[in-house]
Amino acid sequence: MTPNPTTRPLAGLDAPTAASDRPRHRDSVRLARAALTRLIEPGDETALTVIDVLGAEHALVVLTGRCRPTGEEEDALAEACGAGGDSWRRRFAAGLRRWGTRSTTLAPERDLVAMHRLGGGLLVPEDAAWPSCLDDLGHRRPIALWTRGPGVLPEQARTLAVVGSREATPYGRAVTGQVVAPLxxxxxxxxxxxAYGIDGHAHRVALEAGHGRPPTVAVLAGGLDRFYPAGHEDLLRAVMDQGLLLSEMPPGASPTRHRFLHRNRLIAGLAAGVLVVEARWRSGAQNTASHALGLGRELGVVPGPITSPSSAGCHRLLRDTPARLVTDVDGVRELLGAGGSCGPLPAAHGPAGTPSSPSAHAAAPAGGRQARPEDALSEQELLVFDALPVRAHATLDRLTVAAGMPVPMLLPVLQRLARAGLAEERDRRWRREPRAAARRAGSAGAATEESTMKG
Structure with a gap:
């Protein structure tokens, strides 16, 4: 693929030379963080604690098992995670088994070169251009951000996140246009x-009304070497050409449900305010709203017809959270004005008063709504469920890399999924149970089905 000639890296790395096709500037911290984005799944608190305490370069050596933390380092790590020494050592030992499944596949220079060929780069916390608002995430701050596009990250105070239902109604599209265009x-x-629906419509309106200045920004859940969802390739190319694509996942990484849910914290963290236009009762938009509340971001919600399933989640947010009722563009201007003093709250809570977490959207629905079996999965089970192929059965070796989990940890999880009717074994090979796969199929395809993420 030929990169757009107008694109330039954001991260401060020079473009590869024509002769060697390798970055001229060999930044060891950048290389370490590039490797860590491939080694670690978003939300791995044990690994993120090691990075925060030891720094990226030393953390990479420790997390790949090439050296052990010293006694002083172990004490500092245990204190940072609020655990006793023995508890920390057990957590770290379990982590080493997880990270070991990917430690031999790391090639950060290759990943950096691949992104440069596409006109992108890697933004790291050590860069002057790093968005300090993401530091509000604390230990959940991304390791780095892969980028594609000519834009720069805008000032947080002038950034509005717009999220909503994948199955947007004409009402939702009309409201999105009326609010986004003047802003x-x-x-x-x-x-x-x-995503499809409200997300995509917000990007389109911004591109048309803003003429690319300021840029619109799309935060994706997979590697930026491919456009997902595929049906939005033209739209995402337009965003890339005039603005910016961001992801914490390295090139080649597939978008999964687990990664979508963690991606939502970045959408909330980068903005001064979050506007939810339409959201179903169980939706990724509500997950983003939960992150916004936990970070102290302003949350605005557009009401809808009480008969519309696409607004049921909006009404839930208005009923159960301190979200602002927004009915026009002036309401959004007030939202952004109030978001100037953003900062994290001491405790984060989701729409139903539950702690904010990647799976907060999966709280048991009320009013007789039936949850799907996979909605009750733990984060570990969700990682394995996302890793299971839909058609051909996969070997345990393949699944350990995809899920980032060694076989002794993987097998009990697979067995729990099988008992729940979500996984199927044949000759020590595994796939998603066909009925579970059918529940997720319907648009873009099983393991990366974004309809579960976006309403």
Whole structure:
């Protein structure tokens, strides 16, 4: 693929030379963080604690098992995670088994070169251009951000995140247009997730009304070497050409349900305010809203018809959280004005008063709504469920790499999924149980089915 000639890296690395096709500037911290984005799944608190305490370079050596933490380092790590020494050592030993499944596949220079060929780069916390607002995430701050596009990350105070239902109604599209167009024309950056429905419509309106200045920003859940969802390739190319694509996942990484849910914290963290236009009762938009509340971001919600399933989640947020009722563009301007003093709250809570977490959207529905079996999975089970192929059965070796989990940890999880009717074994090979796969199929395909993420 030929990169757009107008694109330039954001991360400060020079482009590869024509002769060697390798970065001229060999930044060891950048290389370490590039490797860590491939080694670690988002939300791995044990690994993120090691990075925070030891720094990226030393953490990479420790997490790949090439050296052990010293006694002083172990004490500092145990204190940072609020655990006793023995508890920390057990957690770390379990982590080493997880990380060991990927430690031999790391090639950060290759990943950096691949992204440079596509006109992108890697932004790291050590860069001057790093968005300090992401530091509000604390230990959940991304290791780094892969980028594609000519834009720069906009000022947080002038950034609005717009999220909503994948199955957007004409009402939802109309409201999105009425709100986004004047704000984009005034210089507000519109940020979203590039998905079908409200997300995509917000990007389109921003591109048209803002004429690419300021850029619109899309935060994706997979590697930026491919456009997902595939049906939005033209839209995402337009966002990339005029604005910016971001992801914490390295090139080649597939978008999965687990990664979508963790991606939502970045959408909330980068903005001064989050606007939910339409959201079903169980939706990724509500997950983003939960992150916004936990970070102290302003949350605005557009009401809808009480008969519309696409607004049921909006009404739930308005009933159960301190979200602001938004009915026009002036309401969003007030939202952004109030978001100037953003900062994390001491405790984060989801729409139903439950702790904010990647699976907060999966709280048991009320009013007789039936949850799906996979909605009750733990984070570990969700990682394995996402790793299971839909058709051909996969070997345990393949699954250990995909899930980032060694066989002794993987097998009990697979067995629990099988008992729940979500996994199927044949000759020590595994796949997603066909009925579970059928529940997730319907648009873009099983393990990366974004409809479960976006309403």
């Amino acid at each position: 984009a024309a005034e210089g507000v950056t519109v940020l979203s997730g590039g």
